[in-house]
Amino acid sequence: xxxxxxxxxxxxxxxxxxxxxxxxxxxxxxxxxxxxxxxxxxxxxxxxxxxxxxxxxxxxxxxxxxxxxxxxxxxxxxxxxxxxxxxxxxxxxxxxxxxxxxxxxxxxxxxxxxxxxxxxxxxxxxxxxxxxxxxxxxxxxxxxxxxxxxxxxxxxxxxxxxxxx
Amino acid sequence: xxxxxxxxxxxxxxxxxxxxxxxxxxxxxxxxxxxxxxxxxxxxxxxxxxxxxxxxxxxxxxxxxxxxxxxxxxxxxxxxxxxxxxxxxxxxxxxxxxxxxxxxxxxxxxxxxxxxxxxxxxxxxxxxxxxxxxxxxxxxxxxxxxxxxxxxxxxxxxxxxxxxxxxxxxxxxxxxxxxxxxxxxxxxxxxxxxxxxxxxxxxxxxxxxxxxxxxxxxxxxxxxxxxxxxxxxxxxxxxxxxxxxxxxxxxxxxxxxxxxxxxxxxxxxxxxxxxxxxx
Ligand code: SF4
Numbered sequence: 001x002x003x004x005x006x007x008x009x010x011x012x013x014x015x016x017x018x019x020x021x022x023x024x025x026x027x028x029x030x031x032x033x034x035x036x037x038x039x040x041x042x043x044x045x046x047x048x049x050x051x052x053x054x055x056x057x058x059x060x061x062x063x064x065x066x067x068x069x070x071x072x073x074x075x076x077x078x079x080x081x082x083x084x085x086x087x088x089x090x091x092x093x094x095x096x097x098x099x100x101x102x103x104x105x106x107x108x109x110x111x112x113x114x115x116x117x118x119x120x121x122x123x124x125x126x127x128x129x130x131x132x133x134x135x136x137x138x139x140x141x142x143x144x145x146x147x148x149x150x151x152x153x154x155x156x157x158x159x160x161x162x163x164x165x
Numbered sequence: 166x167x168x169x170x171x172x173x174x175x176x177x178x179x180x181x182x183x184x185x186x187x188x189x190x191x192x193x194x195x196x197x198x199x200x201x202x203x204x205x206x207x208x209x210x211x212x213x214x215x216x217x218x219x220x221x222x223x224x225x226x227x228x229x230x231x232x233x234x235x236x237x238x239x240x241x242x243x244x245x246x247x248x249x250x251x252x253x254x255x256x257x258x259x260x261x262x263x264x265x266x267x268x269x270x271x272x273x274x275x276x277x278x279x280x281x282x283x284x285x286x287x288x289x290x291x292x293x294x295x296x297x298x299x300x301x302x303x304x305x306x307x308x309x310x311x312x313x314x315x316x317x318x319x320x321x322x323x324x325x326x327x328x329x330x331x332x333x334x335x336x337x338x339x340x341x342x343x344x345x346x347x348x349x350x351x352x353x354x355x356x357x358x359x360x361x362x363x364x365x366x367x368x369x370x371x372x373x374x375x376x377x378x379x380x381x382x383x384x385x386x387x388x389x390x391x392x393x394x395x396x397x398x399x400x401x402x403x404x405x406x407x408x409x410x411x412x413x414x415x416x417x418x419x420x421x422x423x424x425x426x427x428x429x430x431x432x433x434x435x436x437x438x439x440x441x442x443x444x
Contacts, residue, residue: 064271065271074229101312102312102343102345121344123219124231124347125216125231126218127228128222128229128230129215129219146283
């Protein structure tokens with residue numbers, strides 16, 4: 001299986017084929033509904049967001065809390081289409097990769113292609129399995145959102161399938 | 166009269182919520198293994214392997230099967246010869262809160278559906294009660310994730326509509342749910358009653374072990390037809406193709422009005438989770 005090192009670059013994305021299974025290694029950000037709404041509201045009102053999105057890959061997930069001594073709890077993907085209303089703004093701000101589950105809207109699909117970005121799906125409901133592929137976890141921003149806070153995860157050989165590029 | 170202390174209810178609900186979240190239902194695991202054997206699409210097989218492995222890791226490491234540890238729906242069948250000492254609703258709520266705290270589960274419930282502030286306890290649940298003969302209490306909890314709940318639908322048909330229209334509707338609901346409800350699915354269907362009755366039947370339907378059929382032969386035939394039709398959609402595990410779109414279809418019916426034919430489809434994912442106990 002093809003191994004991809006993160007952060008992504010447009011050159012890496014060019015080598016990917018839709019339907020291809022890959023293993024991702026490197027840093028990703030997490031964000032789901034509430035964090036997306038806050039990021040985009042801030043960007044649209046010309047505010048400063050607490051993390052840089054440029055060149056990043058966002059994993060749509062809201063993990064369970066880590067047990068003491070563990071890195072993270074169960075951590076599988078959430079349904080991506082709920083982020084569709086926010087993705088265009090993030091793509092415009094340099095977002096390159098997204099990891100989630102399920103189809104995207106027609107509009108977001110064409111924007112991902114236009115911006116030379118990529119959307120991966122991973123295995124929904126396999127949160128226990130996927131948590132074993134996560135080697136680092138720190139909260140970067142929006143701590144008050146709890147599970148919906150923005151985390152920096154370090155993933156290793158994380159299975160994903162190229163869905164849109 | 167038998168007296169049950171509310172503490173017993175709290176402890177039982179706590180244990181059931183933990184079990185449901187960590188141990189995949191045996192019938193579901195078996196259905197996944199059966200599907201894996203029959204599946205010919207290689208990508209689908211690899212995904213099924215991961216899903217099966219996920220269940221094993223969850224049980225071994227006491228990790229939730231899925232990070233969406235759901236909204237709790239609890240079903241209580243209360244024997245009419247029981248006297249409960251203490252507040253039964255409070256007892257259930259405490260059991261759930263304890264489980265979600267002690268199990269390190271995600272708290273996914275917001276207090277107000279429009280203001281959307283997290284309650285941080287995963288409370289409240291949805292509670293259904295039934296009074297039954299006897300002096301026992303049957304407690305069951307479903308842990309329902311919302312990736313699949315969001316794809317569930319209901320429709321009021323004409324009483325004269327043929328079964329084929331209902332089948333088309335179910336197939337459309339499954340097609341539209343695509344891969345976002347984490348297929349392979351377990352599809353619960355409620356037919357009859359009132360709008361709300363059909364919906365609650367559709368949820369109860371997923372309590373039936375996968376692979377068992379309705380006792381009424383014409384409903385069992387409907388289940389088999391639907392199973393075939395949804396698998397012909399070739400959505401497959403996580404939408405990657407293959408013949409495993411559903412693990413099963415379970416239909417429950419109820420008498421209804423001469424003017425109506427309510428149908429509800431409750432989509433449940435491969436992480437179909439519940440646990441029960443009689444006390
Ligand atoms: S649909 Fe089911 S398996 Fe998928 S993320 Fe939601 S609860 Fe988990």
